Amino acid sequence: MRKDIQCLRGVAIVSVFLYHLFPTLFVNGFLGVDIFKRILPLYFLVILLTVILVHCYLEDFLWENNDRYALASLFLVTNQLVIDDQADYFREFQAERTSLNVFVHLWSLSLEMQFYIFVPFIFIGLQILRKDVLKLIAVILITVIGFYFFALINPQFSFNFMFLRLWQFSSGFIALFCDRLKLFKKSEKSKKNEESKRFPIDKEDVFLESKTLCYIGDISYVMYLVHWPILSIFIAASVKSHLFCIMLTLISSIVLHHIFEKQYLKLNWKGIVLLVLILILGNGYSQYSIRNDTFWKTTIPKEIESIVNSNKKFFDYFWKTESLRDKCIENEIQPPHDKMYGYCKFPKGKGNFSIMMLGNSYVMNLGEHIRAHFNYNYSDYRYVSINEGYGIYADSPISFAGLEVGKKQVEIHKPDLLIIVARYTRAMKTEVEQNDKYVIQMNDVIEFYEKYGSVH
Known part of the structure; x- marks a missing residue:
């Protein structure tokens, strides 16, 4: 196995891991997803283990959504469920360092497997065309039409839909058939110039001969599969937590690589x-078990069971964005801010007080549900949804910028009622200290808001 290729795999998985760990710092790490690919046994094993982890370590109100994605991953259609939920892969990671969905990173493998299933039909279709010029015309049409729809259709849909990404593959065939047909003849001089401009891969290159990076390339597939469930379930807003997740990811990747991946790669096709x-059957049984067996059920004291059940009814809105019942009359925030999830001012209501919803992505998820309770009894209603907009505190450069945007909007519009709706970082779960900086910050921000109206 070539060391330089394994080193590139190492670079790919490290970039993806850093993107998921620090999405605001390593913003292009997701590009590494497209560099490496392997096969199914490990994929199905990790799904099985992740389902068990979800039901052992996450709160039960998080199970339903993760069970949906586990089942979709089992059928290699995670990307389709992302489309159906109108989810956003990038917001999933940038909104916070953790996620409610531990399977969302498998969208890329679902897309890849669908690609492997359907692309052979393109090869078969091209074989029907005997002349290379006809094959060239066919792949040009596939590429142009595919790119046209990819560029025009909703970006989230086209990003996750396999058929709208075929153009990326077919465009390579254009170069192949152009070369076969010798459409672009080159002189000997131009060939020599091209060869002199190529980036040489020196066999003595320290970077591409790095044993450490090469080994990371060896475990890259395992690492890709396990890192996001570990981050989602175990990470918290502390250095110790980050170090723990990094070490757990590395250790689990190494163990699975040696005791499982390397062993099954020695097997013949049978x-x-x-x-x-066997793994599919195991996953099938686990999907049945988590839905039907009492073993997985959480025991709740009867006196609080009704409260828990009533709260669960609202949780569906945490990952589904409800369609707006009314068209926004304003959807551009002033002054502009480049880290917005959304902004909307609704048509004038029939009441006599103004309302503003402020927060992060939860504003988009819960906004219509909350607005419906007012039944248009307001004079002015708007929402401001900001990336890392926690409303009353900040703990990162992006959230500090978001906090200032929120304060500015309150100062401009002076709502009578300010509703802060946000999913908070795990910094809020740390123990409150004497003269706690977050408590001081919250009190200062709330005092600022209360100069203009009531805060909830």
Whole structure:
């Protein structure tokens, strides 16, 4: 196995891992997803283990959504569920360092597997066309039409829909058939110039011969599968937590690579098929068990069971964005801010007081549900949804900027009622200290808001 390729795999997985760990610092790390690919046994094993972790370590109100995505991942259609939920892969990571969805990173593998299933039909179709010029015309049409719809259709849909990404593959065929047809003849001089401009990969290159990076490349597939569930379930806003998640990711990747991945790669195709079938059956049973067996159920004292059940009814809105019942009459925030999830001023209501909703992505999820309770009994209603907009505190450069944007909007519009709706970082779960900086910050911000109206 070539060391330089393994080193590139190492670079790919490190970039993805850093993106998920620090999404605001390593903003292009997701590009590493497209560099490496392997096979199914480990994929199905990690789904099985992740389902168990979800039901052992996450609160039960998080199970339903994760169970949906676990089932979608089992059928290799995670990307389709992301489309159906109108979810956003990038906001999922940038909104906070953790996620309610521990399977969302598998969208790329679902897309890849669908690609492997359908692309052979393109090869078969091209074989029907005997002349290379006809094949060239066919791939040009596929590329142009595919790119046209990819560029025009909703970005979240086209990003996750396999057929709208085929153009990326077919565009490579254009170069192939152009070369076969010798459409662009080159002189010997131009060929020599091209060769002299190529970036040489020196066999003595320290970077591409790095044993450490090469080993990370060896475990890259395992690392990609396990890192996000570990971050989602265990990470908190502390250095110790980050170090723990990094070490747990590395250790679990190394262990799974040596005791499982390397072993099944030695099997012949019959052994692989049998192993995959066993893992699929195991996943099938786990999906049945978590939905039907009392073993997984949480025991709740009867006196609080009704309260818990009533709260669960609202949780569906945490990952689904409800359609707006009324068209926004304003949707551009002033002054502009580049880290917005959304801004909307609704048509004038029939009441005599103004309302503003302020926060992060939860404003988008819960906004219509909350607005419906006012039944248009307001004079002015608007929402401001900001990336890392926690409303009453900040703990990062982006959230500090978001806090200032929120304060500015309150100062400009002076709402009679300010509703702060935000999913808070795990910094809020740390123990309150004497002269706690977050408490001081919150009191100062609330005092600022109360100069203009009531805060809830």
